[in-house]
Amino acid sequence: MIERAAELVAGAGAVLVCAGAGMGVDSGLPDFRGAEGFWRAYPPYARLGLRFEELADPVHFADDPELAWGFYGHRLALYRATTPHEGFAVLRRWGARVFTSNVDGQFQRAGFEHVAEVHGSIHHLQCVEPCTDDVWSADGVEVAVDPETMRAVGPLPSCRNCGGLARPNILMFGDWAWVAGRSQARLDELTAWRRARRDLVVIEIGAGVAVPTVRRQAELASAAGGALIRINPREPEVRHGRGVALRMGAREALNAIDATLRGDSGS
Incomplete structure (x- = not known):
């Protein structure tokens, strides 16, 4: 499965990361x-x-x-x-854009410029x-x-x-006072970017089924080509087999894919 994921990334015209809370666990969060x-x-x-x-x-x-x-x-x-784990640097090397439900700002700390934060940011x-x-x-x-x-x-x-x-x-629970403008502007930018991209590969990381916002975005964005890589140590299953399921944590999976791309996986 790692080899197939590496093939998808190698052939991608663009990479979109859809990240849930599991992305930060390897950073110690x-x-x-x-x-x-x-x-x-x-x-x-x-x-x-x-x-x-x-x-x-x-x-x-x-x-x-x-x-x-x-x-x-x-x-x-x-x-x-918190220092972002090395998986963030791997995604930056791949030129990924980001959609996340996380409010922790870890992608920005790792140097990402284009981050769509659907639930807002604790840093604002x-x-x-x-x-x-x-x-x-x-x-x-x-x-x-x-x-x-x-x-x-x-x-x-x-x-x-x-x-x-x-x-x-x-955006909190039952929150009618959240000012959504900042987040919506970034989401609109991401939508425009995604629609202009061909051969898009979506990498979903650490997104559970309890709050399915990230999963829905990943499945929607990958619907046309079926190029979805789902990284989740507990719930990696992909519906109808349209994608690659990796039962792994974020850092382990991203490093393994990157090693395969570089040809030093030892396999």
């Missing part, structure tokens, strides 16, 4: 799969009995902003401190209300978090327009 996985990463929330879906709710920014910013402030610091802020459709960079914003309670302490980020509370420009 936590896997939020299920309540137990989330609680292993964040023991204070296990003590409180709070699941990821409950914390990723915009209502907390109004009702308990210290709780909300404790969660997102910790993640912001974590993502800033907006007004909680929102007072305008403005979205701005979170560079320079620091949120102190008490590691025992996972609550923010000290000043919280404020809206640069009205002075009220700011929040990450991320």
